[in-house]
Amino acid sequence: xxxxxxxxxxxxxxxxxxxxxxxxxxxxxxxxxxxxxxxxxxxxxxxxxxxxxxxxxxxxxxxxxxxxxxxxxxxxxxxxxxxxxxxxxxxxxxxxxxxxxxxxxxxxxxxxxxxxxxxxxxxxxxxxxxxxxxxxxxxxxxxxxxxxxxxxxxxxxxxxxxxxxxxxxxxxxxxxxxxxxxxxxxxxxxxxxxxxxxxxxxxxxxxxxxxxxxxxxxxxxxxxxxxxxxxxxxxxxxxxxxxxxxxxxxxxxxxxxxxxx
Amino acid sequence: xxxxxxxxxxxxxxxxxxxxxxxxxxxxxxxxxxxxxxxxxxxxxxxxxxxxxxxxxxxxxxxxxxxxxxxxxxxxxxxxxxxxxxxxxxxxxxxxxxxxxxxxxxxxxxxxxxxxxxxxxxxxxxxxxxxxxxxxxxxxxxxxxxxxxxxxxxxxxxxxxxxxxxxxxxxxxxxxxxxxxxxxxxxxxxxxxxx
Numbered sequence: 001x002x003x004x005x006x007x008x009x010x011x012x013x014x015x016x017x018x019x020x021x022x023x024x025x026x027x028x029x030x031x032x033x034x035x036x037x038x039x040x041x042x043x044x045x046x047x048x049x050x051x052x053x054x055x056x057x058x059x060x061x062x063x064x065x066x067x068x069x070x071x072x073x074x075x076x077x078x079x080x081x082x083x084x085x086x087x088x089x090x091x092x093x094x095x096x097x098x099x100x101x102x103x104x105x106x107x108x109x110x111x112x113x114x115x116x117x118x119x120x121x122x123x124x125x126x127x128x129x130x131x132x133x134x135x136x137x138x139x140x141x142x143x144x145x146x147x148x149x150x151x152x153x154x155x156x157x158x159x160x161x162x163x164x165x166x167x168x169x170x171x172x173x174x175x176x177x178x179x180x181x182x183x184x185x186x187x188x189x190x191x192x193x194x195x196x197x198x199x200x201x202x203x204x205x206x207x208x209x210x211x212x213x214x215x216x217x218x219x220x221x222x223x224x225x226x227x228x229x230x231x232x233x234x235x236x237x238x239x240x241x242x243x244x245x246x247x248x249x250x251x252x253x254x255x256x257x258x259x260x261x
Numbered sequence: 262x263x264x265x266x267x268x269x270x271x272x273x274x275x276x277x278x279x280x281x282x283x284x285x286x287x288x289x290x291x292x293x294x295x296x297x298x299x300x301x302x303x304x305x306x307x308x309x310x311x312x313x314x315x316x317x318x319x320x321x322x323x324x325x326x327x328x329x330x331x332x333x334x335x336x337x338x339x340x341x342x343x344x345x346x347x348x349x350x351x352x353x354x355x356x357x358x359x360x361x362x363x364x365x366x367x368x369x370x371x372x373x374x375x376x377x378x379x380x381x382x383x384x385x386x387x388x389x390x391x392x393x394x395x396x397x398x399x400x401x402x403x404x405x406x407x408x409x410x411x412x413x414x415x416x417x418x419x420x421x422x423x424x425x426x427x428x429x430x431x432x433x434x435x436x437x438x439x440x441x442x443x444x445x446x447x448x449x450x451x452x453x454x455x456x
Contacts, residue, residue: 008449009445009449010444010445010446010448010449011445012452013448013449013452014444014448016352017356017359017420017448018355018356018359018360019419019420019444019448029347032347042348043349045452046348046349046351046352049351049352049355050310050349050351050352050355052404053310053311053313053314053351053355054309056310056313057309057310057312057313058309058312058313058316059309059312060308060309060312060325060326060329061322061326063326064308064326064329064330065304067330068304068333068337071330071334072300072334072337072338
């Protein structure tokens, strides 16, 4: 094809002015890709037309601009052509999606904090309760120890294990409290047992169980044992767990005589 | 003049003076993002030129205002179909404006409104308009007046009235091939005249 003839045939101007048939238009666009001079000629005529049009511009009535802007803002994006409308729709839905994601995250975070706070609160409540129990115990111990009617009987160690304890014995109520000072932990099949002992008329010892007890880290240091009105001595033996028989005096660990009576 | 007033004048000067804010590529990219500022600039920059073109096809000012509005709304909506490899933005808008104006003139509503005006029907329509300068001769139309009578008639019928070559051939009683050649020749003369 003679491109110079083609350019001067008027096809360039016809193309720019929109006066070519669909086939001619298609051909022209194809040639433009191949012939830079054709594209240059097109561009030159476009600029000339544009310059001509700008020089002869007549301002339209002012209200036209308002109408245009209200028209493009009033119409929802979904009514516009595909290419233009898809973007804002995506933006809107991504905005909504973001909001949804944000609210879910917020919900989870709040839930996490609520759960943590609930657990912390529960822990605090539990430790407060155990502290309260300890305080109550300490108050009780203090009351016992400061009571003038309570006698203290020290049980001294009778073996190399050096098991020692004290008995707080209320003479008015007959309550017996055992304060554990140094009692080694026993195998799980054994228990300590506290006895009150009376000297019988015929010189026979009359033991009376005041209860079995365990010694361990979680055990109370002051134990409330069975009441006894009269006792000449208190003694602690090691017995088999849940012992119901008399004291095994060979396993006597510690003993102390009462001063009163 | 206080410094503040001085700044104000500078402000006015820089903001009222129409300056080119965007390259054509930037403008198209922003329009594709539905940027309001870019569209505002587009309107301010091109509405006058397009209004002139529309007015040359649709002489009635109110109607051509309506067409201009329609054109800018379409530009806003269809900017995604604009292909910069096929021509400049103004060329694209010019063709939208021309087509919208021709459609308006050919619409039934417009014809009904123009009944009071002496419009001949059929074959004589083009003849009567081209021999009757009812439109202001500005821009392209003004360039047309420098063409000889026959070429001017052909350009008027094909470009400003949007008749197809076949319709023009029938109207003027000239063979289709002749119509095509003459229109091409007439248009190719435009190039030299416009520069």
